Amino acid sequence: MDRMLYIAMSGAKEVMLSQANNSNNLANANTDGFKQDFNVFRAQHVQGPGLASRTYSMDERPATDFSAGAIKVTGRELDVVTKEDGFLAIQAPNGDEAFVRSASLQVLENGNLVDVKGNPVLNETGIQINLPPTKSITIGDDGTISIVPADSPSNQLVVLDRLKLVKPNIQDLEKGLDGFIRLKEGGAPVVQENVTVVSGAVESSNVNTATALVNMIELSRKYEMQVKMMSTTKTHSQKSDSLLSLK
Incomplete structure (x- = not known):
């Protein structure tokens, strides 16, 4: 028994x-x-x-x-979502590179660009993005970040940096117990890809x-x-x- x-x-x-x-x-x-x-x-x-x-x-x-959720239009310029199975690179709290399909970006007082949870957003070289004082920020469909500097005319747009956009093999990805999506050990390294970014929208849960x-x-x-x-x-x-x- x-x-x-x-x-x-x-x-x-x-x-x-x-x-x-x-x-x-x-x-x-x-x-x-x-x-x-x-x-x-x-x-x-x-x-x-x-x-x-x-x-x-x-x-x-x-x-x-890893299937995509529904696209939710917010109209906020710093809300972004990737298309074509692409991902946006951020830095996880433990220092590792992690990936998200969508993010509500924010600029801290020191100029660092972070997501809604405060995780640093990386540029195409893998370095945290830092912005000078600005009047406005625009994110292009190729991930380029354009700004109007605080001391410049409103029509003077300057291309400052570019988001790191990657398209890894889904089989090489895993979600850790901390909720962050990373490459599996031994997964193929990721490089900058031509991924389309839609601003003013976020991706809902799947x-x-x-x-x-x-x-x-x-x-x-x-x-x-x-x-x-x-x-x-x-x-x-x-x-x-x-x-x-x-x-």
Whole structure:
């Protein structure tokens, strides 16, 4: 009976992990630029000497859905979204280069260009972009950043820098536990590409709320099934004990 109990307990634990991932997807359904994670269950045989007589279920996060979300027009000049499977390079908090499809850019008091979470935005050479005092900022469809300096006439537009735009192989990308998309270890290095940028818009999350809600119901039923198996194990154990206690 203990074997059946451990299998049911393991199954319930893995379902809870999958529920947590699905809840995270659902909670970020309205987070601009969020990419949902996939979860799958697979059979895991007991490892060790002897026959593989027991099989446990294991939940895994095998991949991330990098498909594009819906484009949401904001009209804000510093809101940008990439097209043609392109990505915009930013610097993650740990110093690594990370990639996003969309960003709401902001200029700090020191002139540094960052996204809405404060992560530095990189130029085509991989260096953080810094802007002088400006009257206005315009981002072209090729990622060029043009400004009107604060001490210049309003019609004097100056091309200052260019966003780092890349088009990596999706198979070479992975989303870390911190939520940042990076190249996998050993992935092909990325270089500046001709990626179209649309300003005045952001990309919505690619989470399908209807699918996520259906998954939530399905996972709840799986969890109830595992709990029922544990309850059945207890019942069988009690009956076995009663039989052994007979004289």
